[in-house]
Amino acid sequence: MGQEYRHTKTTISLINDHFVFCPRCRRKVLVGQVESRFKELVNEICAQNDWLILAMEVMPDHVHLFLHCLPTDSPSGMMATIKGITSRRLREKFLHLRHLPSLWTRFFFVSTAGNVSSDTIRRYVEAQKKRG
Incomplete structure (x- = not known):
């Protein structure tokens, strides 16, 4: 998977x-x-x-998600959207999750990767399943 640059009317990112x-x-x-x-x-x-998933690994107790987004997308807004929707829908579908006040912690880690380190992060995320 090569680098993809995103084009809008005013930005290449x-x-x-x-x-x-x-x-x-x-x-x-x-x-x-x-x-x-x-x-x-x-x-x-x-x-x-319009967020591209570059890599995703789901471990029993945490998630690694590597996304390509536009400069108008804030990391905190992206997490609020993903965590909010998945928490609500998973707890609606799976009875054993309903006792939780929310599925996710309020916290998350985010690191923005440039051109050089993207492949390294992708390999790291994909290797998580093999380690666990």
Whole structure:
């Protein structure tokens, strides 16, 4: 996967954000059907918002998500959208998640990657499943 530059009427950009976020109390709930449905939801949300998924790995107790976005997209807004929609929809569908006041912690890690480090981050994210 090569670098993709995004074009708008006034901007050409290369912004790639690496996010890491966790369920509340680092519970290991992202397994089986919950993991599958979470991935479907993230794909839908990203498509609707014109965010390209460069890599995604879902571990039982945390998520690595590497996205390509426009300069008008704020990392905190992107996380609010992804976490809000997935929390609501997963807790509606899976009864064992309903007792949680929310699925996700309020916190997340984000790092913006430039052209040189994007491949390194992609390999790191993809290697997470093999390590766990």
